[in-house]
Amino acid sequence: MSQFSGTYALIRKDIHSELRTRYALNALLMFVVTAVATILFALRSDQPTSSVLSGLYWVVVFFTAMSGLSRTFVSEEERGTTMTLQLVASPSTVYFAKLLFNTVLTFSMTIAVTILYMTVFSNAFVIKTFSIFAGTVVLGSLGFASASTIIAAIVAKANTRGTLYPVLSFPILIVLLMTVMNATTKALDGEEFTSALPDFQILVGYFLAMTGGSYLLFEYVWKD
Amino acid sequence: MKFAKYGSITLITFVLVAGIAIPLSPSPQNWLQFPVIPGLEEKARNILYHVPVAWTTVVAFLVSTYYGFRYLKTRDIDYDIKSVSAAGLGFLFCFLATVTGALWAKFNWGSFWNWDPRETSIFVLLLIYGAYFALRSxxxxxxxxxxLSAVYSMIAGITVPFFIFVMPRIMTGLHPGAKEVADPAAISKAQAIADSAIAVGSKTFADSALATVAQMNVGSAVPVVQLKMSPNMLVIFLLGLLGFTLLFIWLLNVRVRLARMEYERSTHHE
Incomplete structure (x- = not known):
C-alpha cells in the first residue's frame, strides 16, 4: 500500500466509523454550545473587549479539542484495533491519516465556534480584518491538530486518559494559544494584514516543527 | 564524583559569602567593591543566586531530554533512570528559580508575577515537568x-526554542534582553503597579516601579534595566554558574546510584 492511498483509505475508514456513531461530532458540538452558554451567563449584559473575546474564543476551542481529539487513538485502543492497524499500515501512514482527520475536526470546530460567536456577540465579535482571521483559524487549526495528535497517541497508552490529555497538551500548546489569541485580537481590532505577519511566521514554524518532530517520534509511541 | 561534590560545596559557599559580604559603592575603587546599579542596588546580589539556579533548570531539562533520546536509540533502561533523575532535579531547581525570581520581582517590579516572557517560560517549564511526572505515574x-516519557520530553523540547528566541521578541518584558521598544500597554501596566504601590504606602516599591516606568518611557535603545556586570561581579557570577552546575552533577550522580539500587531490588524480588 503506497503512502498516499494508505493515508486516504485510513481517513475514509475514520470518517465512516465517525459518521456511523457521530460520537465525536455530537460531543464536540454540544461541548461548544455548553461552553459558549456558560460564557454568556458569566458575562451577562457586559460588553467584552476584543482581547477578552478573542481569549474566550480560543479557550472554548482549547477545551473542546481536549474533550474530543484524543478519540482518534483512544477509540482504536478501546476497540482493540490497534494491532490490526499496525499490521496493515506503516506508522507514518497512520500518523498522517490521524493528523488530517484531527485537522478536519479542529477546523470544523473553529467554524462552529465562529458562527456561534457571531450570532451571540453580534455587536462585539465583528471580524474587521477577514484575512488575518482566516489565516489565524487555518494555521491555528493545523498547529492545534499536530500537537494534539501526538499527545493523543501518547495518552491512548496510559490509564487515566481523560484527565491526562489536557495536562499533557497545555504546556505544548501555550505558544500556539498566545499567538492565535494575539492575532485574533488584531483581526477584531481591524489592524492591517501586515501587522499579523510575525504571528503567522510563528504559527507556520510551530506547525512545521511539531509535525516534523511528531513524524520522527511517532514510531516509538505507536509500536509496542 | 568527589570533584563535583567538593567543588560545588567550595564554590557555592564562596559565592554565598562573597555575594552577600562585598559592599556596594557608587564608584568602585578595587576588587572588593560592587558598583551600584540604578534601580537594582542591593537587590542586584540576587543575580548571583537566581540566574545560576535558572540556568541549572535548563541544563537539567536538556540532560533529561538527551538521556531520553539515548533511551529511544538503545532501549537501555539505565538511560531512563538517568533521564528521570535529571528531570526530578530539574523540577526542584525550576521551583527554586520560580521562588527566587518571584521574590525578586516583588521587590523590584512591585508584584510577584507579571507574565513577562521569561516568567511565562519558567511557568511552562514547571508545567512540563509536572505533566512529565503525571504521565509517568x-x-x-x-x-x-x-x-513515552522520553517522547513527551522531546516533544516538549520542540517548543523550547519558541520561548527562548521568539517570545521575548514579540512580547515586552521586564527582564534584561527583552524586546526593547516598550509598548504603551506595558508602560501603563508598570504605571498601575507604581500607583498601587503608592496607594499601599510603600515608598521603596513605588520608587523602583516608577523607575521602571521612566526607563520604559525613554524607549528605543534602552533595555528595561541596563545590566552590565563589573568584572569582579562577573567572576563571582561565573563561579556561581559553575558551582550550581557541579551541584547538579553531584546530585544527579547520587540520585542515579540510588535509583539503580531501587531498580535492581525491585527486579530481584520478582
Missing part, C-alpha cells in the same frame, strides 16, 4: 513508561 510497564 499513569503508565504501568517499565518500557512504556520510559519510551
Amino acid at each position: 499513569a503508565l504501568e510497564t517499565e518500557e512504556k513508561r520510559a519510551t
Whole structure:
C-alpha cells in the first residue's frame, strides 16, 4: 500500500466509523454550545473587549479539542484495533491519516465556534480584518491538530486518559494559544494584514516543527 | 564524583559569602567593591543566586531530554533512570528559580508575577515537568513508561526554542534582553503597579516601579534595566554558574546510584 492511498483509505475508514456513531461530532458540538452558554451567563449584559473575546474564543476551542481529539487513538485502543492497524499500515501512514482527520475536526470546530460567536456577540465579535482571521483559524487549526495528535497517541497508552490529555497538551500548546489569541485580537481590532505577519511566521514554524518532530517520534509511541 | 561534590560545596559557599559580604559603592575603587546599579542596588546580589539556579533548570531539562533520546536509540533502561533523575532535579531547581525570581520581582517590579516572557517560560517549564511526572505515574510497564516519557520530553523540547528566541521578541518584558521598544500597554501596566504601590504606602516599591516606568518611557535603545556586570561581579557570577552546575552533577550522580539500587531490588524480588 503506497503512502498516499494508505493515508486516504485510513481517513475514509475514520470518517465512516465517525459518521456511523457521530460520537465525536455530537460531543464536540454540544461541548461548544455548553461552553459558549456558560460564557454568556458569566458575562451577562457586559460588553467584552476584543482581547477578552478573542481569549474566550480560543479557550472554548482549547477545551473542546481536549474533550474530543484524543478519540482518534483512544477509540482504536478501546476497540482493540490497534494491532490490526499496525499490521496493515506503516506508522507514518497512520500518523498522517490521524493528523488530517484531527485537522478536519479542529477546523470544523473553529467554524462552529465562529458562527456561534457571531450570532451571540453580534455587536462585539465583528471580524474587521477577514484575512488575518482566516489565516489565524487555518494555521491555528493545523498547529492545534499536530500537537494534539501526538499527545493523543501518547495518552491512548496510559490509564487515566481523560484527565491526562489536557495536562499533557497545555504546556505544548501555550505558544500556539498566545499567538492565535494575539492575532485574533488584531483581526477584531481591524489592524492591517501586515501587522499579523510575525504571528503567522510563528504559527507556520510551530506547525512545521511539531509535525516534523511528531513524524520522527511517532514510531516509538505507536509500536509496542 | 568527589570533584563535583567538593567543588560545588567550595564554590557555592564562596559565592554565598562573597555575594552577600562585598559592599556596594557608587564608584568602585578595587576588587572588593560592587558598583551600584540604578534601580537594582542591593537587590542586584540576587543575580548571583537566581540566574545560576535558572540556568541549572535548563541544563537539567536538556540532560533529561538527551538521556531520553539515548533511551529511544538503545532501549537501555539505565538511560531512563538517568533521564528521570535529571528531570526530578530539574523540577526542584525550576521551583527554586520560580521562588527566587518571584521574590525578586516583588521587590523590584512591585508584584510577584507579571507574565513577562521569561516568567511565562519558567511557568511552562514547571508545567512540563509536572505533566512529565503525571504521565509517568499513569503508565504501568517499565518500557512504556520510559519510551513515552522520553517522547513527551522531546516533544516538549520542540517548543523550547519558541520561548527562548521568539517570545521575548514579540512580547515586552521586564527582564534584561527583552524586546526593547516598550509598548504603551506595558508602560501603563508598570504605571498601575507604581500607583498601587503608592496607594499601599510603600515608598521603596513605588520608587523602583516608577523607575521602571521612566526607563520604559525613554524607549528605543534602552533595555528595561541596563545590566552590565563589573568584572569582579562577573567572576563571582561565573563561579556561581559553575558551582550550581557541579551541584547538579553531584546530585544527579547520587540520585542515579540510588535509583539503580531501587531498580535492581525491585527486579530481584520478582
